Every structure is written in C-alpha cells, then in structure tokens.
Amino acid sequence: MCEANAYIRTRDNEELLLSSVDKVIPNGDELLLENIFGQRKIIKGKIVEMALVDHKIIIEKTEQ
Amino acid sequence: MCEANAYIRTRDNEELLLSSVDKVIPNGDELLLENIFGQRKIIKGKIVEMALVDHKIIIEKTEQ
Numbered sequence: 001m002c003e004a005n006a007y008i009r010t011r012d013n014e015e016l017l018l019s020s021v022d023k024v025i026p027n028g029d030e031l032l033l034e035n036i037f038g039q040r041k042i043i044k045g046k047i048v049e050m051a052l053v054d055h056k057i058i059i060e061k062t063e064q
Numbered sequence: 065m066c067e068a069n070a071y072i073r074t075r076d077n078e079e080l081l082l083s084s085v086d087k088v089i090p091n092g093d094e095l096l097l098e099n100i101f102g103q104r105k106i107i108k109g110k111i112v113e114m115a116l117v118d119h120k121i122i123i124e125k126t127e128q
Contacts, residue, residue: 002066002116024114036117047111050088052066053100 003036006057009048014058017041021057029062067100068119073112078122081105085121093126 006021007014018041023034031047034040049058070085071078082105087098090111097105113122 002068002119004066004116022115022117024111024116026111047088047090050114051086052068052088052116053086055066 002052002055004050004052004055004057006033006041006059008043008045009058009060017043017059024057031059065100066116066119068114068116068121070097070105070121070123072107072109073122073124081107081123088121095123 003020003022005019006017008017018033018035020035021033022036025032030042030044032040032042044063045059045061047057048060067084067086069083070081072081082097082099084099085097086100089096093108095107095109108127109123109125111121112124
C-alpha cells in the first residue's frame, strides 16, 4: 500500500499527525486528511513538502 | 515504489502532467514536482486532491 504518514512540522521537530494517510484534500485554509482505516483529521495548515517514496507528508499549522 | 501520477484537472477531464512523482513542494502559488527519475516541473497551481492509494495527485492551474 502506498499511503503516507502526515507530520506537523514545529520549530524543533516533526510530530506524527496521522499515519497511513490515503487522501489529502485542501479546502481553503484547511486540510482534510483521511487514512486507509477511514480516520479523518481536519487541520488548519498547509502542505510544505511531500516525499511519497519516503511516505512523508509534512504540514505546517497556519495558526495554533 | 510509492510514487504517484500528477494530473491537471480541466473542465472536461484530467491530463497527465508528470508520472512517478516523488516530491511535491508548494512554494507560493507554484508547485514544484519532482519524479523518481529526477524530472522536475514547476506549475502555477494548487493541489485539489491527493489519493495516494490510487497513486493520484490532482492539480488545478491557477492561471492559464
């Protein structure tokens, strides 16, 4: 399976937000993430980098 | 390998922009895409949907 793990990038490190992400749907200033188990997370943020071969999606929050 | 194919969504259909995409890096109103062969494309547009299990990244151009 080719899902990826979504991380929130903070000043110091990267924190796992949701693993095994299948779908990412930006909507205005939010991102909807859905993983292969049907779990969903909505976060105010933007994608800063995706590295699919490394199974990584890096997100930065736009507000705390 | 878990790369995806990037498509431009137009009014009528979806047109392949770059296959085997590994990295996607948004930068302002542009997206930098790089595939596993080192080919790069920069496009003015935004991600409208990613479906990683289907290996699909859908992009809409922000200007023609």
